[in-house]
Amino acid sequence: MFDHISMQLLLGQLLIGLINGSFYAMLSLGLAIIFGLIHVVNFAHGAQYMLGAFVALLLLNHLGIPYWGALFIAPVVVGAFGLLMEQTILKPLRHLDHLYSLLATFAAVLIIEGLMRLEFGSTGLPYASPLPGGVNLGFMFLPYYRGWVVVFSLAVCIATWLLIEKTKLGAYLRAANERPEIVESFGINVPRMMSLTYAFGVGLAGLGGVLAAPIYQVSPSMGSNLMIVIFAVVVIGGMGSILGAILTGYLIGIVEGLTKVFYPEASNLAIFVIMIVALILRPNGLFSSPESSR
Amino acid sequence: MTRYLLLAALAVAAVAAPFFVYPILLMTILCFMVFASSFNLLLGYAGLLCFGHAMFFGTGAYIGGWLMKEGGLSIELAFAATTLAMAALGWVVGLISARRGGIQFAMITLAISQFVYFLLLRAPFTHGEDGLQRIPRSDLFGVIDVSSNLSLYYLILAISVAAIWFFYRIVHSPFGEVLRAIRDNEGRVESLGFVPERFKIVALTLSAGLAGLAGAMKASVYQIATLHDLSFHVSGTIIFMALLGGLGTMAGPMVGAALIVMLNDHLAQFGEWALIIQGVVFLAVILFFRRGLVGELQAFVRRRAARSAA
Amino acid sequence: MTEPLLTVQNLEAWYGESKALHGMDFTVQPGELVTLIGRNGAGKSTTLRSIMGIVGKRTGSIRFDGQELIGKRTYQIARTGIAYCPEERAIFASLNVAENLTLPPVLKAGGIADSELLRQFPNLQRRLKSQGTKLSGGEQQMLAIARILRTGARFLLLDEPSEGLAPVVVKEIGEQIKRLKAQGFTILLVEQNLSFARKVADRHVVVENGKVVDTLTNSALEADMARVKTYLGV
Numbered sequence: 104m105f106d107h108i109s110m111q112l113l114l115g116q117l118l119i120g121l122i123n124g125s126f127y128a129m130l131s132l133g134l135a136i137i138f139g140l141i142h143v144v145n146f147a148h149g150a151q152y153m154l155g156a157f158v159a160l161l162l163l164n165h166l167g168i169p170y171w172g173a174l175f176i177a178p179v180v181v182g183a184f185g186l187l188m189e190q191t192i193l194k195p196l197r198h199l200d201h202l203y204s205l206l207a208t209f210a211a212v213l214i215i216e217g218l219m220r221l222e223f224g225s226t227g228l229p230y231a232s233p234l235p236g237g238v239n240l241g242f243m244f245l246p247y248y249r250g251w252v253v254v255f256s257l258a259v260c261i262a263t264w265l266l267i268e269k270t271k272l273g274a275y276l277r278a279a280n281e282r283p284e285i286v287e288s289f290g291i292n293v294p295r296m297m298s299l300t301y302a303f304g305v306g307l308a309g310l311g312g313v314l315a316a317p318i319y320q321v322s323p324s325m326g327s328n329l330m331i332v333i334f335a336v337v338v339i340g341g342m343g344s345i346l347g348a349i350l351t352g353y354l355i356g357i358v359e360g361l362t363k364v365f366y367p368e369a370s371n372l373a374i375f376v377i378m379i380v381a382l383i384l385r386p387n388g389l390f391s392s393p394e395s396s397r
Numbered sequence: 398m399t400r401y402l403l404l405a406a407l408a409v410a411a412v413a414a415p416f417f418v419y420p421i422l423l424m425t426i427l428c429f430m431v432f433a434s435s436f437n438l439l440l441g442y443a444g445l446l447c448f449g450h451a452m453f454f455g456t457g458a459y460i461g462g463w464l465m466k467e468g469g470l471s472i473e474l475a476f477a478a479t480t481l482a483m484a485a486l487g488w489v490v491g492l493i494s495a496r497r498g499g500i501q502f503a504m505i506t507l508a509i510s511q512f513v514y515f516l517l518l519r520a521p522f523t524h525g526e527d528g529l530q531r532i533p534r535s536d537l538f539g540v541i542d543v544s545s546n547l548s549l550y551y552l553i554l555a556i557s558v559a560a561i562w563f564f565y566r567i568v569h570s571p572f573g574e575v576l577r578a579i580r581d582n583e584g585r586v587e588s589l590g591f592v593p594e595r596f597k598i599v600a601l602t603l604s605a606g607l608a609g610l611a612g613a614m615k616a617s618v619y620q621i622a623t624l625h626d627l628s629f630h631v632s633g634t635i636i637f638m639a640l641l642g643g644l645g646t647m648a649g650p651m652v653g654a655a656l657i658v659m660l661n662d663h664l665a666q667f668g669e670w671a672l673i674i675q676g677v678v679f680l681a682v683i684l685f686f687r688r689g690l691v692g693e694l695q696a697f698v699r700r701r702a703a704r705s706a707a
Numbered sequence: 708m709t710e711p712l713l714t715v716q717n718l719e720a721w722y723g724e725s726k727a728l729h730g731m732d733f734t735v736q737p738g739e740l741v742t743l744i745g746r747n748g749a750g751k752s753t754t755l756r757s758i759m760g761i762v763g764k765r766t767g768s769i770r771f772d773g774q775e776l777i778g779k780r781t782y783q784i785a786r787t788g789i790a791y792c793p794e795e796r797a798i799f800a801s802l803n804v805a806e807n808l809t810l811p812p813v814l815k816a817g818g819i820a821d822s823e824l825l826r827q828f829p830n831l832q833r834r835l836k837s838q839g840t841k842l843s844g845g846e847q848q849m850l851a852i853a854r855i856l857r858t859g860a861r862f863l864l865l866d867e868p869s870e871g872l873a874p875v876v877v878k879e880i881g882e883q884i885k886r887l888k889a890q891g892f893t894i895l896l897v898e899q900n901l902s903f904a905r906k907v908a909d910r911h912v913v914v915e916n917g918k919v920v921d922t923l924t925n926s927a928l929e930a931d932m933a934r935v936k937t938y939l940g941v
C-alpha cells in the first residue's frame with residue numbers, strides 16, 4: 104500500500120521534476136531555435152542563463168527594480184549581449200565548420216564565467232521569492248512561486264512554438280532553416296534575421312535565468328552543469344526540433360524526479376541513460392523524422 | 398637530413414632535460430602530449446570533435462592507479478591493461494555515437510563523459526571526492542624500481558615516444574588516409590564503398606586507448622587519481638591545447654600541450670585570471686589563427702618556399 | 708534600340724576555388740524574353756545565381772535598371788526588382804502551399820495580388836493546406852513561379868521550369884510564361900529543352916564554358932538549327 108508519506112514524496116519529487124523540466128524545456132527550446140536557423144550549437148546558453156539571473160539580482164539590489172520588472176528587462180539585456188556576441192565572435196565563423204562556432208561559444212563561457220566569479224565569487228547568492236507562501240493542496244504543499252514557474256514557462260514554450268509554427272515570421276524562419284539563400288532571394292534580410300534569432304534564443308536563456316533566481320542560488324557556475332543536461336535533452340529530442348525540445352525537456356525533468364523517489368542514487372544518471380537508449384533505438388531523435396536530420 | 402638532426406637534438410634534449418627541469422613537470426608534459434595526440438587523431442585527422450575526451454584520460458588514471466594499488470600489477474602491465482580497457486570504452490562510445498556526425502558527435506560524447514563522471518562519483522573504488530590516493534609506482538616488470546622521479550621519467554619518456562610513434566604510424570597508414578578522406582568529404586568515401594562509421598569507431602577506439610594510457614601514466618606520476626581528471630574542464634583544456642598547437646599537424650597538439658602545461662604552472666598563482674586568459678587566447682586562436690602555432694608556421698615556411706621558387 | 712534593362716559585362720564567378728564563369732557578356736531589353744541555352748555545366752544556372760548574388764564570389768559588372776548589382780547582397784538585389792525561381796524549385800517542406808505562396812514579401816508596387824495569382828494558377832487553389840512538397844512536380848513548378856510574382860519584381864529569372872515534367876505540363880508552363888510576357892514581365896530563362904525555348908523566346912544566348920559564344924534571334928534559330936544543335940551537342 105502507498106502510505107501517506109511516500110505519496111507525498113512522490114508528488115513532491117514530481118513537482119520538482121516538473122520545475123526542473125520547465126527549465127530544461129525553455130533552455131533546450133532556445134538552443135534548438137538557434138541551432139535550427141544558424142547551425143550554431145550555443146555552448147554559452149548556460150552562461151547566458153546565469154547572466155539572466157545575475158541581471159535580475161543586480162536590478163533588485165542596485166536599482167530596486169523588483170522581480171516583475173526584471174522578467175522583462177533581463178531577457179532584453181541578455182539578448183542584447185547575445186547580439187554583441189553574435190556580431191563579434193559568431194559572424195566571422197558563419198561559413199566555417201560548425202565546430203568552430205561551438206568552440207568559440209565554449210571559449211566565451213570560460214571568459215564570462217571567469218569574470219563573473221572574479222566579481223561575485225563562487226558562492227551562491229540568494230534572491231528572495233517574489234511570491235512567498237504557498238497553498239496546501241491536501242496531499243502536498245505547493246509554494247506559489249513554483250506554481251508560477253511551471254505555468255509561466257509552459258506559456259512561454261507554447262507562445263514560442265505558436266510564433267514559429269503559425270505566424271508569418273515563423274514561416275520565414277522555417278523556410279530559412281531549409282534554404283536560406285532562396286529566402287534571401289525573395290528580398291528578406293536573412294543575415295539580420297539570423298542575428299536576431301540568436302539574440303532571441305539567448306533572451307530566452309536570460310528569461311530562464313530570471314525564473315531560476317528565486318529557486319536556485321544565483322552563482323556564476325549555475326549554468327555550466329545544466330548545460331550538459333540541456334545538450335542531452337536536445338540530442339534526445341532531435342537537433343533543431345522545437346516541439347521535440349519542449350516535450351523532451353518536460354519528460355526528462357519528470358523522469359529525473361521519479362528516479363529520485365524510486366532509485367535516488369541514479370537520479371543524476373537517468374538523463375544520460377535515456378539519451379544512450381534513445382540513441383540506440385531512435386538514432387535520429389525521438390521527435391524528428393528521418394529526413395529532417397542532418 | 399635536417400629532420401634527422403632535429404630529431405637527434407630532441408632526443409638529446411629529452412634525455413638531458415630532467416637534470417635541468419623538475420621531472421614531474423616534464424612527465425606532466427609527456428602525459429599531455431600523448432593525450433593531445435590522441436585527441437588530434439580524432440579531430441585533426443578524422444574531423445570528430447570528442448567533447449568529453451577527459452573520460453578516457455580520467456578513467457584511465459583510476460584504472461591504472463587501482464591496478465597498481467589494489468591489483469598489485471607491475472607498472473607496465475597496469476599501463477597495458479588500462480590502454481586496453483579504455484580502448485574498449487572508446488569502442489562502446491563509438492558504437493553509440495559514431496552514427497551521428499559532426500556537431501552531434503560532440504554533444505553526445507560530452508554527455509557520455511558526464512555520465513561516466515557521475516558513474517565514477519558513485520563507484521566505491523574511486524573514493525568519491527577524495528580520489529584514489531597513495532598510488533604506488535610499481536616496479537617495472539616486477540623487478541626494476543621506478544619509484545624515483547628520475548627513473549620514472551625515463552620510463553614515461555620511453556612509453557610516450559612509443560605511443561607517439563604508434564600515433565604517427567596510424568596517421569600515415571592507409572587507415573589514416575581514409576580517416577582524412579572522411580574528414581574532408583564523408584559522402585565521397587561512402588560512395589567509394591567504405592563504411593565511414595566503422596572507421597570512426599576504430600579511430601575512437603585507438604584514440605581512447607592512447608588517452609587512457611596518458612591517464613594511467615599521469616596517475617603514476619602524481620600517485621593520485623581524482624574526478625577532476627575526467628571533468629569537463631580537462632576535456633576543454635585538451636581541445637585548447639590541440640587547437641593552439643595546430644590541428645591535423647603531427648607536432649602541433651604536442652607543442653600546444655607542452656605550452657599550456659608550462660603556462661598553467663606559471664599562471665596557477667593568478668587563480669581566476671588564468672582561466673579568463675585561457676578563454677581569451679582560445680577565442681583569438683579560433684577567430685584569427687585557426688591553423689594553430691605549428692600550422693601557421695608551416696604555412697609561413699610554405700609561402701616562403703613558394704616565393705623563393707618563383 | 709532602347710536602354711537594356713540588364714547589362715552583363717565580363718562577368719566571372721567562382722564556387723569556392725573553382726571558376727564557373729569566364730567573362731559573360733549579354734543584355735536583356737525591357738519586356739524581352741531571353742533564354743540562356745547550352746550544354747550541361749556550361750554556366751547557365753550559375754549566371755542566374757550570379758545575378759542574384761548566390762555564388763561564392765563574382766567580378767565584372769551586372770547593371771540592372773541603372774544600378775550595379777556586384778557588391779550588393781542577395782536580399783538587396785531582390786529589392787531592386789528581380790525575382791528568382793531556382794532549378795530545384797525550392798518548395799519548402801515545412802510550409803504548406805498557402806505559406807509557400809505568400810512567403811515572398813511584397814517589395815514594390817506592381818506585384819500580382821494573391822487572389823489574381825490563384826485565378827492564374829487554379830491548381831493551387833484546391834491544395835492550399837497541403838504540405839508544399841506533397842504537390843506534383845508540375846504543381847510545385849507552378850507554385851514556385853507563382854510565388855515570385857507577388858513581390859512586385861518585373862524581371863524574372865527562371866531556371867529550367869520545364870525540367871523533369873511531362874509534355875502536357877511543359878506545355879502548360881509554356882502558356883503561363885507566354886502570359887507573363889504578355890503581362891509585361893521581362894524574363895531571363897535557362898532552358899535545355901530547345902523546342903520549349905523556341906516557342907516562348909525572342910532571343911537566345913548560347914553559353915559555352917562560362918562564356919557567351921553566340922546570340923540568335925528566334926527566327927535565326929529556326930533558320931540555322933544545324934549550327935545550334937552542334938552548340939548543344941544534340
